[in-house]
Amino acid sequence: MTLLTIFIIFVLFAIVIVQISRINEMAKSIRGEEDASESSMARQGNYLMLFMVLFLVGTVASAYAYKNYMLGYGPHQAASEHGGLLDNLFNVTLVITGIVFIITHIALFYYAWKYRMRKGRTASFIAHDNKLEIIWSIIPAFVMTGLVISGLLAWGKVMADVEPDEDYIEIEATGTQFQWFIRYPGEDGQLGTKNFRLINSANTLGQDWSDVKNLDDFIAQDIYLPRGKKVRVRINAMDVLHNFYLPHFRVKMDAVPGLPTVFVFTPMKTTEEYREELSKYPEYQVPADPTDPDGPLKWEAFDYELACAELCGKGHYSMRKLVKVVEEDEYRAWLRQQESFYVQSIRGTDEDPYVGQLFDYELKERKQEFDDSWTTALESETDRIVRLKYVNFETASATLTPLSRYELDNVVEAMEADPAVMIELSGHTDSQGDDEANQELSQRRADAVLNYLTGQGIGSNRLSARGYGETQPIDDNGTPEGRANNRRTEVKIISN
């Protein structure tokens, strides 16, 4: 028993010795960790400093490397009169905030390094320091006030509306999911009134046809603008919030349903001039489409664009339109090609309150057109034919359509002005149907025209009427347009 007790005492003694040595070991390792942690803090502090340098250099270098793609830099100087003012404002703000950005980042990382954990060093706390508080309140307050005031001054200039007696073009942009409707005022220079109650599948914008200002308004496919002329854009939305954004002109304005907004700007660079500027930079000397290396270069393919800058739904990306800034005469030529929405889509339909009427501007245009070809025919030795473009008949009959009289009155006037002129009226059909029936129909149509002219007091001795049926086509009878061109009435000058 005593032996056993002695043995147990020895074992316990051994355990105590082992435990004490383990405690010693643990204490040693804790002290070692402390040292390790101090050196790891120093390492991390160095990494942070390295990160700061790379980050700041990367920020500045990438901005510099891509500057020729950014609005306001390289070739992307503003293409509008007010754009430079906004770019300036951005630059001033960029410089001021950029300085603060760099200083605060240097301080942030430097202090993380300088005040890293070190053995035996404790933090000192500053409860309050009036001088510091004053410095970091007053300096930002002054700088902010300066930025806000210069911003307000620029805002006042950029957002100024037109003066009533100013010379400007007014157009209207209406955003809807997912397209823009761009309405031009037409010849009269004035946009017609709209009423949302009139919107239907034919009258997309709800134009009020009882307002004559609407009759020559047209909806444009692309936006054409003359260089150097003030443009006032009325901006509307029909469903949700959109945003009228012309990045190159620094024009950006919300299109709010129920609340028309306005932006006035003056384009100063034609599309061609902008392209030329781009062509000076190597970034734009590469093919616009990388899969087509022989295609146009980036600068050649450049076009101004209108984009919707509001996430307005899943088709948002498709709200794009091309904008072309051209010289005044090219703009005029483009205007002349546009046909009014009323004439294109409303005339003669149930919507049309003016069935059987032409408007003054159309009468003027058609008279000019007729007079030109009449004079040409009179002066010509060989080609003495005037095609009466606007003389039409009801389908398969010799009854003149109501609008035909306007053109025939031009003939009457020309005949009265020149009593020596003798003419032949000729009727032509397309090749559809029976030859003989066509022959007979063309004769009756020519007679109908002759009767109208004699009814207006032109002596029948100066007139003859002849049907040519389908024997003298001027176009391809295989297409609907060709056949429409072949169905025609002509005046041939016999003598003068």
Ligand SMILES: [Cu+2]
């Ligand atoms: Cu949109």
